[in-house]
Amino acid sequence: xxxxxxxxxxxxxxxxxxxxxxxxxxxxxxxxxxxxxxxxxxxxxxxxxxxxxxxxxxxxxxxxxxxxxxxxx
Numbered sequence: 240x241x242x243x244x245x246x247x248x249x250x251x252x253x254x255x256x257x258x259x260x261x262x263x264x265x266x267x268x269x270x271x272x273x274x275x276x277x278x279x280x281x282x283x284x285x286x287x288x289x290x291x292x293x294x295x296x297x298x299x300x301x302x303x304x305x306x307x308x309x310x311x312x
Contacts, residue, residue, distance in 0.1 A: 255285045255292035262299055 263278035278295070285292030 252286055252289045255289045255296075256282050258296055259285050259292045262296070 259278055259282040263275045263282065266272075266278060267275035281291060281295050285295070
């Protein structure tokens with residue numbers, strides 16, 4: 240019950256939306272317009288369901304970590 244209350248709080252939702260919007264801006268600045276548009280749509284949904292934004296941030300982090308030339312071989 241406590242986790243549900245935390246994820247449903249206004250502060251958590253606001254931070255999640257802000258984080259997803261920041262990722263959308265970064266994608267747009269890097270030239271990935273399709274990803275930026277998808278992230279902005281996700282930001283709208285993240286206001287209602289904060290868990291979506293959190294999952295998206297995790298997926299983006301994993302995708303960036305798997306990028307060729309970004310780490311150990």
